[in-house]
Amino acid sequence: MDEVIRKFIPTHMLHFQVIDKVGKVRVNDDLISPLIRLIEETESRFLARLEEDEIMIGMYRMPIPAYHRDAFREAVNNTLLHRDYSRMGAVFIQWYHDHLLITNPGGFPTGITPDNILVHEPRPRNERLAEAFKRIGLIEKTGRGVDKIYLGQLWYGRPAPDYSRSDTTGVRLTLHERPISREFTQFVFEEERTGHPFELDELIVMESLLRDTSITLEQAVSLTQRNTREILTLLQALEVRGVIASKLTGDKAEYIFSPAVSQRLGISFKEISSGTNKKDQVVRFIEKKGKVTRKEVAAQLGITDLQSRDLLRKMKKEGLVHATGDSKRNTFYVLEKSD
Numbered sequence: 001m002d003e004v005i006r007k008f009i010p011t012h013m014l015h016f017q018v019i020d021k022v023g024k025v026r027v028n029d030d031l032i033s034p035l036i037r038l039i040e041e042t043e044s045r046f047l048a049r050l051e052e053d054e055i056m057i058g059m060y061r062m063p064i065p066a067y068h069r070d071a072f073r074e075a076v077n078n079t080l081l082h083r084d085y086s087r088m089g090a091v092f093i094q095w096y097h098d099h100l101l102i103t104n105p106g107g108f109p110t111g112i113t114p115d116n117i118l119v120h121e122p123r124p125r126n127e128r129l130a131e132a133f134k135r136i137g138l139i140e141k142t143g144r145g146v147d148k149i150y151l152g153q154l155w156y157g158r159p160a161p162d163y164s165r166s167d168t169t170g171v172r173l174t175l176h177e178r179p180i181s182r183e184f185t186q187f188v189f190e191e192e193r194t195g196h197p198f199e200l201d202e203l204i205v206m207e208s209l210l211r212d213t214s215i216t217l218e219q220a221v222s223l224t225q226r227n228t229r230e231i232l233t234l235l236q237a238l239e240v241r242g243v244i245a246s247k248l249t250g251d252k253a254e255y256i257f258s259p260a261v262s263q264r265l266g267i268s269f270k271e272i273s274s275g276t277n278k279k280d281q282v283v284r285f286i287e288k289k290g291k292v293t294r295k296e297v298a299a300q301l302g303i304t305d306l307q308s309r310d311l312l313r314k315m316k317k318e319g320l321v322h323a324t325g326d327s328k329r330n331t332f333y334v335l336e337k338s339d
Contacts, residue, residue: 002032011105013090014038014080016045021097030090035080039138042076042093049095055182057189064156064185066177067100071152074145075161075173077138079104082125082171089170100175107168114163117146118200118225147200149173154203157184157210160223183265184210196241201226201234205255209244210265214254240289242299260299278303279315283335286321291332 005012018027031041046067053064079091084106092103108114109123122144124130133139149161158178165172184206188198198206201224208215208223215223220231235255238244245258257265278301285300286292292300298308312333315321325331 005032005034009085011085011088011090014042015090015092016042016095017092018049018095019097027095036136036138039073039076039080043073046072046093053180055186057186060189062185062189064180064182067175068152068155071149071161071175072100074139074148074152075102075175077133078145078149079171079173081129081133081139082106082109084125098177100177102173102175103170105170108166108171114166116225117163118150149175150200151203154200154207155185155188157181157207159211160204160207181210181265187261187264201231202238202243205234205238206243206257209255209257210267213267214256216252216254220255236288239285242296245300246284258300278311279320282311282315282333283320286333286335291324291334293332297333 012032014031016027016029016031017025019025027045029045031038033041047069050069051066055062055064076093079102083091083104087105089105091105092101094101094103106125108117109125112120112123130139139145146161153159153161153175157180159176162174162176163171165174188203191198204223205215205220208219217228217232217235220235221228224231224234226234235244235246239246239255239258242258243261244255246253246255256262257267281301282292282297285297289296294308294312295305297303297312298305301308301311303311312321312323315333316323319336321333322336323331323333
């Protein structure tokens with residue numbers, strides 16, 4: 001069978017290489033097999049070299065792989081599916097000491113670029129091959145397998161997949177092995193376990209915050225490839241959820257992790273009150289959420305429970321807020337209605 005493939009499909013070849021820190025090729029396997037066997041052989045080589053760490057989350061023992069298995073599998077499947085078989089050249093999987101580089105001949109299908117790959121409708125280069133892959137379950141029936149590649153990186157706080165080296169001659173995907181944030185992974189896992197999983201766009205924003213500590217609306221729009229209204233809604237929802245907080249720098253809003261989440265992630269919290277004061281922050285917080293508790297205000301502002309109590313008392317005296325609820329343990333603060 002391999003000889004038949006060599007004769008009639010000479011461009012069907014995959015090179016699996018392992019390259020050390022000084023650039024020496026330690027493994028150089030040339031694979032020519034029917035597609036399904038080729039995928040299996042590639043995955044077996046990947047798993048044989050895949051290292052795992054682990055963290056304990058309560059009673060759970062959670063494995064942390066250097067690269068997510070599903071993300072790698074989806075990347076390989078996409079590479080074989082979307083490559084241009086009319087071009088000479090082979091698929092390359094190159095395993096460096098700190099990243100994976102997966103390359104396939106031919107550029108992106110018409111209309112798709114690194115700047116819209118997350119939002120562009122699926123457009124397979126080889127439609128019959130894509131249908132066969134879907135029928136046997138090798139790729140997502142929705143055609144959104146690229147989301148799996150992103151999630152496999154972002155779930156552990158690693159950089160998003162990087163397609164920036166792609167051009168008309170080939171699609172080049174880099175998966176970085178940057179050390180994970182154990183605290184970030186634990187936070188994401190615990191939120192998912194309690195029924196509040198993060199969506200892909202939210203993880204993109206959060207990974208950027210983990211790396212750069214702050215993000216603007218424009219930056220979030222660029223990273224997620226969504227429109228401004230969608231991302232503004234997303235940022236507001238994350239703020240109401242208590243994951244992020246906003247601050248004013250001049251006349252522009254920036255977003256950072258909230259004090260409570262910063263503490264969970266073990267990172268320093270940037271003071272929110274740049275360009276505004278705590279009373280204004282509470283008003284904005286209630287405007288977004290409708291009603292808040294004293295503890296929620298404390299967590300949002302990064303102050304103690306007693307400081308939150310005193311602040312809310314002052315705001316009540318000034319007619320900014322009033323308390324509702326049937327007991328001290330069930331007290332909420334809402335904005336005082338203006339005449």
